[in-house]
Amino acid sequence: MSDRIVRAITSDGMVQAAAISSRDLTERARQIHKTLPVATAALGRTLAGCAMMGNALKGQGASLTLQIKGTGPLGTILAVSDPAGNVRGYVANPQVDLPLRPDGKLDVGTAVGAEGGTMTVIKDLNMKEPYVGTVDLLGGEIAEDIASYFVESEQIPTACGLGVLIERDQSVRAAGGYLIQLMPGADEDTITRVEGGVLAAGNVSAILDKDPDPEHLLKTVLSDFDVKILESDPVEYKCYCSRERVLGALASLSADDLASLREEQKDIEVRCQFCDAVYNFTPEEIAALNTPKEEEKE
Numbered sequence: 001m002s003d004r005i006v007r008a009i010t011s012d013g014m015v016q017a018a019a020i021s022s023r024d025l026t027e028r029a030r031q032i033h034k035t036l037p038v039a040t041a042a043l044g045r046t047l048a049g050c051a052m053m054g055n056a057l058k059g060q061g062a063s064l065t066l067q068i069k070g071t072g073p074l075g076t077i078l079a080v081s082d083p084a085g086n087v088r089g090y091v092a093n094p095q096v097d098l099p100l101r102p103d104g105k106l107d108v109g110t111a112v113g114a115e116g117g118t119m120t121v122i123k124d125l126n127m128k129e130p131y132v133g134t135v136d137l138l139g140g141e142i143a144e145d146i147a148s149y150f151v152e153s154e155q156i157p158t159a160c161g162l163g164v165l166i167e168r169d170q171s172v173r174a175a176g177g178y179l180i181q182l183m184p185g186a187d188e189d190t191i192t193r194v195e196g197g198v199l200a201a202g203n204v205s206a207i208l209d210k211d212p213d214p215e216h217l218l219k220t221v222l223s224d225f226d227v228k229i230l231e232s233d234p235v236e237y238k239c240y241c242s243r244e245r246v247l248g249a250l251a252s253l254s255a256d257d258l259a260s261l262r263e264e265q266k267d268i269e270v271r272c273q274f275c276d277a278v279y280n281f282t283p284e285e286i287a288a289l290n291t292p293k294e295e296e297k298e
């Protein structure tokens, strides 16, 4: 089954939810960044959470950035979603390798390092100022951190589950998750039923391994509710880099950096930080970037 996000609401209107199946885009991220398993899991969870959050945005050109600045060996993890839920991302140190936890699971929490770390969400709705919210990391396992972001920063009671299952050959076997949010006016009984469903459903990657359909995942977690599916969108790993954009980024380097690039008098190669694209620029193109700012204004 190809990657997909579904959005749903319960028939009583008290709970809204999204779920994603993201095996293919997580595997694509692994191949681009050559991540080892614990980094694949951390980046895969971040991409899945970011995709569901981005898919909730409306408006062309809008984007949602999810940045996890932990204090563990992985370093910063960053993911960006377009308003459809297509995502791209990277992890600073993709080759981190850690022993498994005593329960046999990948130790994402230690690799991320919650102590002293933060999670930042940037919603750029293509208006003047993007909305930025930052919270302290709770445990570094990412799903609980996203839930705590919604509770603290947006005052929305939220349950989040994310999972990435890795094959013996280190490829991605299953990936995805869910995001469940209470609507204003939801009562104690609704909260209890959501919590009960989350507990009963258990491990997300195990559910997706048996059945990768995100609609079934949602109905499993919200088994105590009548669930109405509102939307179902295909999603993929998608980068928006281009030669022009990379050249634009080079032009914003400091005058000193540009001068030293020019002095080298040779082709320079720039790799996109999100995908496997490589762009080459000639010394002439680099020299042309050196237009003094005063002249540009004329």
Ligand code: ZN
Pocket: 239, 240, 241, 272, 273, 274, 275, 276, 277
């Ligand atoms: Zn790219």
